[in-house]
Amino acid sequence: MSDSFLSLKRLLQTLLQVGLLCLLALSAQWLVNILSLPIPSSVVGLLGLFGLLALNWLPERFVAVGATWLLGELLLFFIPPVVASLHYAPLFEQYGVSLLLTLVLGSICVLLITGVVIDCVFRFEHRRNRRKSELAATTQSTRVGH
Template sequence: MSPLPAVKSRSFKLLQLLLQVAFLCLLAWFTHTIAVYLGSPIPGAVLGMTLLLILLSFKVVPEKAVNLGASWLIADLLLFFIPSVVAVLKYEPLFEKYGLNIIAVVILGSSMVLLGTGFVVDRIFRFERRLNHRRRQLILATR
């Protein structure tokens, strides 16, 4: 009847989350240092992502060892760039003067990308789905 087990498992989960985030930070810091040292044109974080993907694929790092931490970092991505957006106050006059132009450009630009990409991908997906379907039938027929 005591609420203790629930509290205990909750704090255990929090500790797990912190450790996993720390591990991902360490990985990011490590690849960043290497990228800077080698003068790599590819940013450290992208190298870190590739490294983690390799580690996961070869089961060096099991999925559940990063699951909690990675899910939190991805789900709360927005929180990490709020401060960069606040920095826009430095450019206040620019936004006051060109506000309408900016809004127009963003709306028109997004419409073009969304419409174009959606139209192309919708057709290609129908084609690839048929292709997969036919391939599956071929495999079944030759069995």
Template sequence: MALALRPQTAGRLQRLQVPLQVALYAGMFIASEQLVEWLHLPLPANIVGMLLLLALIMLRVLPLNWVKAGSAWLLAEMLLFFVPAVVAVVNYSQLLRVEGWRIFLVIAISTILVLSATALVVDRVYRFEIWLAQRKQARHE
């Protein structure tokens, strides 16, 4: 009889996994807000929360596979977070007709700058990792 209950229990746990993970993210954000306020950190709470989550995953306090389902669901539902932006575009269409080219130019330049900075950082980190691997290999030889 215990064997018959296991698939039901596993199914329930799977259905609860995403809401529990999203609740974990929300709890970490609230804790990060408190931490930022308490320590007077010059960083926003969402950045502190992401760093805390990264630390928990890297220190293997929180298994990576345990946070995957919640993050995948949030990414899949990300369009819902952009609905207010679409409504704003519809409400301010006159502004976009007059100043739209400037707004587009700022968005294009900032996107190019962010992509360039990201590419530069990734390239530097990659070269640093290659240098570390070569140094480690030279020590072993």
């Protein structure tokens, strides 16, 4: 297959998976609105995605590429609040230093916590995959031995 075909296939796969994750987010928002839940729809969506993955109703490969892209572009999702805050120049004139400090520290905290959580998830996945491969190797060696 040509490289352009593989790139197009990867792009379509990413778009479909991001669309699926967006659909899940919209469904969570709808559920929160209908049931008047006191928790954010993002938490409901995350719990829903976790449940679907844990029950294996949604295989990981159906969201892996889209989730990887979203995580890779995560910083872009923090830019709009900063740009929107520039719209309120009078507030900056009065509370400029404290607002700027709050924005910077808040952004740093969000990025650090997100990085730590992602690192923990990747380490967990690595350990889980290593255990699976070790179990498979052990099973394979016992079959060969018999």
